[in-house]
Every structure is written in C-alpha cells, then in structure tokens.
Amino acid sequence: MATIQLKQVEKRFGEAYAVKPLDLTISDGEFIVLLGPSGCGKTTTLRMISGLETVTAGQILLDDKNVTWLHPSARDIAFVFQFYALYPHMSVRDNIAFPLKAQGETKELIDERLKLVVDLLRIGHLLNKRPGGLSGGDKQRVALARALVRRPAAFLMDEPLGALDADLRESMRAEIRELQLRLKATTVYVTHDQIEAMAMGDRIVVMSAAVVQQADTPTQVYYNPANLFVAKFIGSPGMNLVQGNYAEGIVRLPGDNQYPLPPGWQNSITRGENVILGFRPESAHVSPEGMLQGQVYATHMHGSYTMLHLNMEGDNVVHVRADRSQRYPIGANIRFDVDAQMARFFNPQNETALRQHQEQSRMTNDGLAVSNSQSSVSHSQSYE
Amino acid sequence: MASFAETGPRRPVVESIRVDKVSPGARTTGAVRAMVVVIVALIMLIPIFVMLATAFKSRPDVSASPPKVFFQPTLEGFLYLFTDRAIIAPGRMAEFQAKADAGAMGFLERLAFDTGQEITGPSAYVGRLTNSLIVAGVSTALSVLLGTLAGYAFSRFNMPGKDDLLFFILSTRMLPAVVVTIPLFLMYRQMGLYDTHLGLILLYTVFNLSFAVWLMKGFFDEIPREYEEAALVDGYSRIQTFLKIVLPQSVSGIAATTVFCLIFAWNEYAFALMMTSERARTAPPSIPSMLGRGGIEWSAIAAGSLLFLIPVVIITFALRKYLLRGVTFGAIRQ
Numbered sequence: 004m005a006t007i008q009l010k011q012v013e014k015r016f017g018e019a020y021a022v023k024p025l026d027l028t029i030s031d032g033e034f035i036v037l038l039g040p041s042g043c044g045k046t047t048t049l050r051m052i053s054g055l056e057t058v059t060a061g062q063i064l065l066d067d068k069n070v071t072w073l074h075p076s077a078r079d080i081a082f083v084f085q086f087y088a089l090y091p092h093m094s095v096r097d098n099i100a101f102p103l104k105a106q107g108e109t110k111e112l113i114d115e116r117l118k119l120v121v122d123l124l125r126i127g128h129l130l131n132k133r134p135g136g137l138s139g140g141d142k143q144r145v146a147l148a149r150a151l152v153r154r155p156a157a158f159l160m161d162e163p164l165g166a167l168d169a170d171l172r173e174s175m176r177a178e179i180r181e182l183q184l185r186l187k188a189t190t191v192y193v194t195h196d197q198i199e200a201m202a203m204g205d206r207i208v209v210m211s212a213a214v215v216q217q218a219d220t221p222t223q224v225y226y227n228p229a230n231l232f233v234a235k236f237i238g239s240p241g242m243n244l245v246q247g248n249y250a251e252g253i254v255r256l257p258g259d260n261q262y263p264l265p266p267g268w269q270n271s272i273t274r275g276e277n278v279i280l281g282f283r284p285e286s287a288h289v290s291p292e293g294m295l296q297g298q299v300y301a302t303h304m305h306g307s308y309t310m311l312h313l314n315m316e317g318d319n320v321v322h323v324r325a326d327r328s329q330r331y332p333i334g335a336n337i338r339f340d341v342d343a344q345m346a347r348f349f350n351p352q353n354e355t356a357l358r359q360h361q362e363q364s365r366m367t368n369d370g371l372a373v374s375n376s377q378s379s380v381s382h383s384q385s386y387e
Numbered sequence: 388m389a390s391f392a393e394t395g396p397r398r399p400v401v402e403s404i405r406v407d408k409v410s411p412g413a414r415t416t417g418a419v420r421a422m423v424v425v426i427v428a429l430i431m432l433i434p435i436f437v438m439l440a441t442a443f444k445s446r447p448d449v450s451a452s453p454p455k456v457f458f459q460p461t462l463e464g465f466l467y468l469f470t471d472r473a474i475i476a477p478g479r480m481a482e483f484q485a486k487a488d489a490g491a492m493g494f495l496e497r498l499a500f501d502t503g504q505e506i507t508g509p510s511a512y513v514g515r516l517t518n519s520l521i522v523a524g525v526s527t528a529l530s531v532l533l534g535t536l537a538g539y540a541f542s543r544f545n546m547p548g549k550d551d552l553l554f555f556i557l558s559t560r561m562l563p564a565v566v567v568t569i570p571l572f573l574m575y576r577q578m579g580l581y582d583t584h585l586g587l588i589l590l591y592t593v594f595n596l597s598f599a600v601w602l603m604k605g606f607f608d609e610i611p612r613e614y615e616e617a618a619l620v621d622g623y624s625r626i627q628t629f630l631k632i633v634l635p636q637s638v639s640g641i642a643a644t645t646v647f648c649l650i651f652a653w654n655e656y657a658f659a660l661m662m663t664s665e666r667a668r669t670a671p672p673s674i675p676s677m678l679g680r681g682g683i684e685w686s687a688i689a690a691g692s693l694l695f696l697i698p699v700v701i702i703t704f705a706l707r708k709y710l711l712r713g714v715t716f717g718a719i720r721q
Binding site: 075078 | 621
C-alpha cells in the first residue's frame with residue numbers, strides 16, 4: 004500500500020474550476036472520504052488520482068513517485084465504480100481475473116489469487132454467472148474482488164454504495180471498512196452521504212464549490228466545523244446556527260434570548276460584533292430554568308428521542324433533542340440550555356469558525372479531545 | 388385488509404402464460420390482432436410468392452392466362468439463367484437423341500435437350516453474381532470497419548470541429564445519387580476506375596460510410612464509458628480496451644450496420660448500371676437485361692431474382708440474434 008500526495012492539483016474546464024488548487028496528503032493505510040454535495044469536485048479529484056481525468060496544474064505523487072502524467076494502467080491503483088462497471092460479456096470469474104491477465108500473470112497465480120479474494124468476499128458460488136444476473140450487493144462484491152485481486156497501491160471508490168438499498172448499504176459499509184482495516188489499504192472514498200463518511204473515514208475531506216472546506220477526523224469535522232458550510236452539511240439535521248450580537252459577556256439572540264459567552268471565547272469576539280452561535284441538537288437540553296426559549300413549531304418522533312423544532316422568533320428555527328416520553332404541544336414555549344462547552348461561534352462575514360484563544364487543549368464533557376490550535380481552512384490547506 | 392386473493396386484480400389480465408387468467412375479451416382481441424397481422428403478412432408476401440412460382444414454371448406456363456397456380460415445376464428457368472443455348476439444328480437431332488438414350492447427358496444438358504436446345508456455354512449471370520458478392524462483401528467490410536473506428540472516435544474523444552465534421556459526414560447523403568452520376572462517370576473514366584471492382588467498392592464504401600459512422604456512433608454512445616475506464620485502470624491500453632471490452636459489447640451494433648450496408652450495396656442499381664459494362668457488372672442491372680434475348684424469359688428473371696434474394700436473407704437470419712439483443716444487458720444499473 005502507498006501514500007498519495009496531491010500538490011496544488013487543480014482542474015479547469017475552460018474558465019470554470021472543477022477543483023481549485025488542492026493539497027492533500029493521504030498516509031499509508033488511511034481511509035480518506037471525499038464528502039460533498041454533487042458538483043463539488045470530489046469525483047473529479049478522485050478521477051484525477053486515477054488518471055481517468057488529466058490535471059490542469061499540480062502534481063500527484065504515489066509513494067513519492069510523480070504519476071501526474073502516467074496512463075491510468077501504469078499507476079497501480081484500483082477503481083470501484085458506483086454502477087460497478089462489470090464487463091457484461093464475461094463471467095464473474097473472468098471479470099475478477101481481468102486485471103491479472105493484463106499483467107500477463109500465469110494461470111496458477113491467477114487461480115491462487117482468485118481463490119483468495121473469492122473466499123474473502125464469499126462469492127465462490129457466483130464465479131460462473133454473468134454479472135447481469137447478480138443482485139446489487141453481489142455485483143458490488145464482485146467489483147470489490149476485481150479491485151482487490153491485483154493488490155494495488157491504493158483503492159479509489161466512487162460512491163460504491165450509492166446504488167444499493169438502505170439496509171444493504173449499511174452492511175456493505177461495515178464490510179468495506181472491515182476489509183480495508185484488515186488489508187491496511189490506502190483508500191480514497193467518494194460519497195455525498197455524510198453518515199457514510201462519518202462511519203467509515205479515518206479522515207473526511209469536506210468539499211464544496213471546487214474547494215476543500217475542511218479535512219479532519221470525523222469527530223473534529225462534527226464538533227469543530229471549520230465554517231458554516233461544514234456545520235450545516237455534517238449531521239442530520241446539521242448544526243443549529245443562530246445569528247446574534249455580542250456585548251458585555253452576553254450574546255443577544257433573537258426573541259430576547261440571551262446567552263452568556265462561555266469561558267475562553269472572550270478574546271475571540273469583540274464587543275458589538277455580530278456572531279453566529281452554533282450548537283448540535285444533542286448539546287441542547289430542555290429544562291424549565293433554561294436560558295434560551297423557543298416556541299414548539301414541530302415535533303418529530305425519532306424512536307429513542309424526540310426532535311423538537313423550536314422557533315426563536317423570525318425564521319430562526321433550531322432543532323433540540325428532547326426526552327421521548329415528554330409531550331410538547333405545538334405552540335408551547337419551551338426553555339432550554341446549550342452546553343457551554345459545546346457551543347461554537349462563527350464569523351458571519353467570512354463564515355468561518357472562531358477559535359477559542361486558549362493554548363491548551365482540553366476535554367469536553369463528551370470526552371472528546373478538542374484541539375484549539377487548529378487553523379481555519381484556506382483554499383489550499385496543507386496537511387502534513 | 389382484503390388480500391389480493393380475495394379481491395383479485397382490478398383490471399383484466401391481458402397477457403399471461405396461464406390461459407385461465409386472461410379475460411375472454413382480451414383473448415378475442417389478441418386473436419383478431421394476430422389474424423390481421425397474418426393477413427397483412429400474406430398480402431406482403433404475394434410478390435415473393437409470384438417470383439418463387441414463376442422461377443419454377445415452364446415457358447408455356449409462365450405466359451398462361453389466367454395465371455396457373457398449380458403447375459408442373461421445372462428447372463427451366465435456372466437453365467436459362469445459367470447457360471447460353473442454341474436451337475439444335477434438325478440435322479444433329481439424331482446425334483443428341485442417341486446421347487440422351489445412352490444416359491451420357493448431364494442434368495442441365497438433358498433439360499436443354501428436352502426443350503430442343505443445346506448448351507453453348509455458361510451465361511454471364513454467374514460472373515455477375517460473383518461480382519455482386521465481391522463488391523457488396525468488400526465494400527460492406529470496409530464500411531463497417533471504418534465506420535466502427537470513426538464512430539468510436541466520434542463517440543469518445545474530443546476533437547476540434549467535431550460537430551461540423553459529423554454534419555459534413557451526414558451531408559454527403561443529402562445529395563441524390565443521380566446528381567453525381569455524370570461527374571463521377573467522367574472522373575472514373577479518367578482514372579481508370581470505370582468497370583472495375585475497385586471502382587464500385589470505393590463508391591459503395593463512401594456511400595455507406597456516412598451511415599455506418601452515425602449508426603456506430605449511436606451504438607457506442609449507448610455503451611457506458613465506465614466499462615472502458617474500469618479496463619483502463621485494470622491495466623489495459625486504450626486499444627486493448629477497445630478490442631476486449633468495447634467491441635464485444637457492440638456486436639449488435641456491428642451486426643445491424645453490416646446488414647444495412649450489405650443490403651444497400653447488394654441492391655444498388657443506378658451506379659452499377661452507369662459505372663460498369665462487362666467485367667465488373669453486378670447482378671441487379673443484369674437481371675432486367677435478360678428481357679431482350681429471344682423473347683422475355685420470365686422464368687429466368689424470376690430465378691435470377693430468387694437467387695439474388697437468398698444471400699441477404701441468409702445474412703439477416705444469421706445475424707438476427709444480434710439484431711434483436713440489446714446493447715447492454717444489465718451489468719450496469721440504468
């Protein structure tokens with residue numbers, strides 16, 4: 004397995020940027036998820052790594068070897084497509100053996116390797132079938148087998164589970180991740196499904212509008228989003244974002260709500276400045292003495308909890324996770340608290356996250372390490 | 388909730404392998420439809436039937452009025468088609484009779500003798516049918532080969548002026564063939580292509596190529612690029628990918644293009660009449676030329692047409708499996 008380095012890689016179609024200059028280092032055995040809405044450049048990035056798309060500028064290094072202008076066949080990478088791309092005129096066996104035949108391997112070696120991956124993915128009973136007759140999950144397993152059989156330097160997967168049913172997707176998610184960990188395979192995985200990204204990735208690279216918004220571990224991306232886009236995009240629903248104004252230790256929010264600025268933020272926000280308060284639905288707690296209040300707008304039963312949609316005046320609707328056993332009539336005023344340590348603040352002008360000016364890292368009450376020295380993300384951030 | 392078994396289907400089942408499930412109304416409609424199809428097919432087949440019958444009629448039966456439906460079949464028509472004959476001079480009649488009695492006569496010879504003729508040599512038709520085979524075969528192979536390569540390039544690669552090029556290729560078909568016949572004739576005579584196989588092959592290839600390119604491009608457009616991309620990352624070069632992945636999947640497209648090109652080249656009449664005289668003349672212009680020799684030999688014309696029909700029917704039948712099959716069949720979820 005190998006490391007992959009992208010250095011100022013960019014892709015333009017005419018004047019339009021598909022990917023703006025991007026730096027990314029993927030270490031050996033790492034599972035990187037490229038996440039973003041459609042058209043954000045994640046698939047183009049993946050295709051540039053594979054060589055199926057040429058780069059407009061920049062360099063791609065595979066194990067420190069410059070492969071920027073190498074033909075896809077010369078890069079030693081495997082690609083798993085969303086719609087499997089199994090060759091319809093070949094049996095499953097021939098499909099899996101196809102990459103090995105390209106290398107002119109002996110029949111013995113092909114049979115041996117074939118047996119290994121077939122056992123690994125438990126698809127022995129499918130070998131003589133044509134891909135057309137297989138179920139979605141089996142097609143995806145065969146496609147994975149075809150990628151694995153060659154033992155490539157890296158795996159590139161383009162929404163490989165996008166075409167599967169919800170429950171199958173969940174089990175295949177676990178299957179792929181387990182396989183990746185066992186093989187210690189460097190993997191770049193593209194998806195628009197943030198749950199998939201959170202569940203599978205060692206690191207998530209969030210992209211939007213051809214630009215990397217944040218590249219970090221799922222925990223960091225979830226609890227410390229670099230900007231408003233990431234805050235809204237990650238999580239279902241996304242982070243609650245309420246615009247307010249800061250003065251004398253208090254953030255004034257719509258509906259006469261006042262939220263005392265948690266410790267550690269005083270130096271980040273100047274008096275009279277507009278700020279956006281962000282908090283996750285699970286960081287808010289309904290309580291009669293709560294500092295904030297809102298009117299119940301809708302309640303959604305989620306089984307283990309109830310999601311309250313509270314209107315804090317204007318169009319500021321926030322989601323708060325509440326006890327499922329309680330009843331919350333529509334229109335009632337509910338008071339709630341936001342966990343001081345889980346509150347985040349954003350600059351409404353440039354939409355980036357504000358950071359606490361405190362030099363030590365500390366544990367939040369959820370037991371998560373929050374690094375305070377993380378820099379905000381520019382258009383070409385480097386991760387060494 | 389009422390189960391499906393209790394309520395039954397809401398609308399009558401129109402098609403099913405179970406006869407008892409199909410509503411009587413739908414069954415009658417189906418039968419009427421089938422009958423209409425059969426009747427229309429029979430009407431369409433009348434000319435073919437007349438041709439078939441005429442090919443096996445004797446000379447008096449051919450011109451009988453009203454036309455005979457039941458007759459004694461004979462191979463006279465084929466004799467007239469394949470041979471040149473002469474009336475046996477009265478003085479040599481005995482000599483032929485003796486040969487016939489001795490059983491030393493071949494089948495065709497005997498047939499000719501029965502109508503009072505002797506075979507003087509093979510007719511020109513055999514050579515012309517061969518010409519047709521050569522010209523149609525080679526030009527079809529060329530059109531399909533070049534059309535496949537060009538169609539693939541147009542389907543997959545970006546090139547400057549691609550749309551204009553495609554339109555130009557299509558525009559070659561907008562001109563009626565008659566318009567270019569005279570200039571082509573003069574050009575061909577100058578270049579020594581008049582009455583050569585090469586001349587006709589070039590002409591038919593050029594004519595079919597525009598069609599082949601467009602048709603093949605359409606078929607390639609239908610094949611998802613992902614197959615090729617998968618093969619490229621699997622370690623194959625572009626040309627290997629084309630041969631191993633794209634070609635096997637475009638068989639039905641190639642088959643369809645082959646049949647269309649072949650039918651055009653095989654049936655082409657106007658150019659063949661103008662651009663050839665003896666050496667390279669194909670079958671279509673030579674069949675009607677049999678009209679003038681010793682009265683109208685309808686049975687020979689019918690026999691010639693029948694033989695002319697057979698190769699196309701065989702090819703179409705042989706390729707029908709590919710013509711009917713879809714381009715892709717389910718390895719990519721559409």
